[in-house]
Structure formats: C-alpha cells, structure tokens
C-alpha cells in the first residue's frame with residue numbers, strides 16, 4: 175500500500191514532467207476523508223484542499239483552524255448556502271449560474287475578494303450543471319461588476335470517455351479570455367490529458383487518498 179505522502183510526491187513529479195515551465199496547482203480533493211487524513215497530507219506540504227459537501231467541510235475547516243490550508247469549494251451550490259461558502263472558503267470552482275455569483279458577492283462584503291471559477295457544461299450534458307458555452311460571455315461581463323469576487327477562470331467536469339475533446343474545447347474557450355489565469359480541470363483518471371490541454375489546477379481525490387470507502391460524512 176502506498177502512503178498519502180508517496181501518492182502526493184508521485185503526482186507532483188508527474189505534473190512537473192508534463193508542465194516543466196508553467197506551474198500547475200495540485201488541489202487535494204478531501205471529500206469523505208477525515209480531518210486526521212487531511213492533516214496527514216498537510217504535513218507533507220500539501221496546502222490546497224477541495225471539498226464538495228458543505229456541512230462536512232465546515233467541520234473539517236474548524237478542526238484545521240491552526241493550519242494555513244487554502245480551502246476550495248468544488249461541489250454543487252444551493253443558493254441558501256452561499257453565505258456559509260463565502261465565509262469559509264478562499265476559492266469556489268463550481269459557480270454555475272449568475273445568481274450564485276451575485277449572492278457570493280453579497281455575502282463576501284468586507285472580506286478579501288473570493289476567487290471564483292465558472293463551471294462550464296462543456297459537453298452540453300442535460301444531467302450536469304454548468305454554463306453552456308453560449309452563456310459564458312454574458313455571465314463574465316456581469317461578474318466583472320461584482321467587487322467582492324475575483325473571476326479567475328473556468329472549470330469543467332468532462333463527459334466520461336470524451337476527455338480529450340472536452341479539454342480541447344475548454345482550452346480554446348479559456349484562450350478567449352486572456353484576463354483569466356485559472357483553468358481547473360483534470361481529476362485522478364484524466365489529469366495528464368488535462369495538463370496537456372493547459373489545465374493549471376488539477377482536482378485529485380482517489381489518486382491521493384485511495385478509493386472513497388469512507389462514508390462517515392453524509393449530507
């Protein structure tokens with residue numbers, strides 16, 4: 175069995191080999207993992223952690239208050255949860271409609287701007303959330319007027335089996351917005367393909383922590 179520390183080292187080496195010039199951030203997706211496991215990864219130097227389920231995340235954020243962990247929200251967002259998200263996270267990758275951006279902006283007043291990515295439904299899948307390509311321009315223009323959020327870039331979850339095509343489309347879309355610096359794509363199974371298509375933040379769970387058998391947290 176490999177350890178979390180070995181897994182992180184191996185992934186960082188892969189990233190370095192695939193993208194020697196442009197830095198790629200490793201976001202450790204710690205959903206269903208315990209605070210102890212997060213702290214184990216933290217002690218190896220890992221700083222960015224991603225969570226999907228709010229209630230579970232808040233309890234871990236509280237447990238890890240003495241750390242300088244950077245917390246990213248990557249799960250689907252109900253609008254009545256935007257205050258808690260705005261108060262507890264540095265990043266939100268899964269902003270999939272203008273209403274959510276507006277509410278995050280309201281609740282972030284008086285704090286440093288919240289970093290956000292717009293989630294794109296790049297394969298136009300009816301079961302997936304995210305903006306359609308034709309909606310992106312308008313939402314970006316609106317987001318630029320919101321002073322408590324900093325629009326950093328784009329995020330996607332590609333259709334299974336279609337990663338190469340999806341990532342290529344994302345790369346082209348991202349290239350239309352030179353003001354953005356963040357392209358959030360790639361998970362355990364497709365991070366190499368994502369980096370080849372310009373991803374600069376990969377969201378990795380299972381390849382770091384192993385299979386998610388832990389179901390102590392539910393929401």
Ligand SMILES: *Cc1c(COP(=O)(O)O)cnc(C)c1O
Nearest residue numbers: 203248361362377378379380381
């Ligand atoms: C769970 C999750 C990941 C990580 O997936 P793995 O396959 O465990 O690497 C990445 N992004 C999102 C949005 C997720 O929900």
